[in-house]
Amino acid sequence: MADVLTKAEVLLKAGRVNDAINVLATDPATYNRVVQGVINALASVPGGRIADLNGNIWSTSQLIELVRQGRWTAAPPLINFLMAEVELLSR
Amino acid sequence: MLFLLPNKRGVEIPSTIMRHLAHQIDPKAVILWGDDANAENARKAIQDLDPPYIFTTGHGIPCATTLQDNQPFISLAVPEMNRAVCDRERNLDLVKGKVLHVHSCWCGKLLASVMVQRGAWAVFAHDDEFLFLLPQDGKTIDIVVASPFLAEFTVDTVMLSGHTAGEAQKARMEAFDRWISYFQEGEGSKLKSAQLIVRILMADKMISKLYGDSTATVTRERPIMEAKLSLPLTVEVTPSIPLAMIAIPLMLWWSSWHGGTPQP
Numbered sequence: 001m002a003d004v005l006t007k008a009e010v011l012l013k014a015g016r017v018n019d020a021i022n023v024l025a026t027d028p029a030t031y032n033r034v035v036q037g038v039i040n041a042l043a044s045v046p047g048g049r050i051a052d053l054n055g056n057i058w059s060t061s062q063l064i065e066l067v068r069q070g071r072w073t074a075a076p077p078l079i080n081f082l083m084a085e086v087e088l089l090s091r
Numbered sequence: 092m093l094f095l096l097p098n099k100r101g102v103e104i105p106s107t108i109m110r111h112l113a114h115q116i117d118p119k120a121v122i123l124w125g126d127d128a129n130a131e132n133a134r135k136a137i138q139d140l141d142p143p144y145i146f147t148t149g150h151g152i153p154c155a156t157t158l159q160d161n162q163p164f165i166s167l168a169v170p171e172m173n174r175a176v177c178d179r180e181r182n183l184d185l186v187k188g189k190v191l192h193v194h195s196c197w198c199g200k201l202l203a204s205v206m207v208q209r210g211a212w213a214v215f216a217h218d219d220e221f222l223f224l225l226p227q228d229g230k231t232i233d234i235v236v237a238s239p240f241l242a243e244f245t246v247d248t249v250m251l252s253g254h255t256a257g258e259a260q261k262a263r264m265e266a267f268d269r270w271i272s273y274f275q276e277g278e279g280s281k282l283k284s285a286q287l288i289v290r291i292l293m294a295d296k297m298i299s300k301l302y303g304d305s306t307a308t309v310t311r312e313r314p315i316m317e318a319k320l321s322l323p324l325t326v327e328v329t330p331s332i333p334l335a336m337i338a339i340p341l342m343l344w345w346s347s348w349h350g351g352t353p354q355p
Binding site (some may be wrong): 023038040041042044045047048049050051052054055056057060076077080081083084085087088 | 283
């Protein structure tokens with residue numbers, strides 16, 4: 001797991017999101033932990049809304065749906081959460 | 092020191108929080124708040140006061156940061172990126188010798204480095220989107236909503252206590268770590284939104300960078316002041332359109348339709 005996470009982290013920092021997801025997907029157990037970690041965090045705030053300083057707003061339910069569909073790049077916060085999750089699991 | 096605090100279109104929360112902190116951090120702080128935080132006033136204030144330190148928040152893209160009503164404040168001439176706000180250079184002549192905290196999304200990607208090339212001593216910026224949780228009721232800022240900003244505004248507390256930009260950056264990272272620990276293992280872990288705010292804090296930490304000279308300082312060194320924020324706070328906003336501009340035409344329309352005073 002550690003090897004996959006390290007590779008994914010490097011790719012994410014380089015902005016290669018799809019490559020990072022492909023690397024994670026080579027280890028289904030690790031990928032599942034990443035997905036579950038992000039979904040659980042989002043699900044902990046039902047009806048929650050995440051914003052950025054540009055006035056963009058995403059609902060937690062909308063983001064959960066995108067993660068379930070594997071559409072990490074469809075909403076910018078998901079890429080940031082993916083990076084955070086990989087870092088959390090690497091610790 | 093100068094604090095530019097627009098309060099519409101997504102920056103109401105950081106501006107409200109900083110409005111409460113600024114005078115604790117710097118008793119002589121000059122604050123341009125709400126509609127006063129426009130590009131013209133900001134330029135005039137920088138020219139007149141020549142502040143060594145400027146805090147600004149607003150919308151941001153790699154080539155620009157904006158103020159109230161999305162007025163371009165500092166921008167590069169990169170129309171390919173954005174024709175509306177990066178059509179020409181703006182206010183880059185004002186940054187020479189200054190330390191700036193540009194609390195806007197994306198400005199670390201390009202604008203901050205160009206500001207340093209143009210003589211800014213140091214620039215604190217974000218090279219991606221700065222995320223936060225909106226209040227559940229739309230107006231009450233609690234510890235969960237405030238925590239990313241409280242971590243981020245460590246920069247201002249430390250810089251305005253006379254420490255170097257490098258020390259402020261280190262303190263900023265440590266502040267994010269403390270908040271992450273608070274929600275992961277501390278008292279905050281009992282809150283239902285703890286898991287999500289941990290991810291948000293981690294994401295914000297990763298994108299918060301220092302550009303320029305890490306030895307930059309803006310005032311004589313003194314003990315770091317502890318800025319206190321009484322929570323919960325209520326978001327302070329300026330209505331986009333004065334209420335009368337909506338209410339009067341509505342009343343006139345209602346009167347003409349119903350021939351009298353508005354009735355429920």
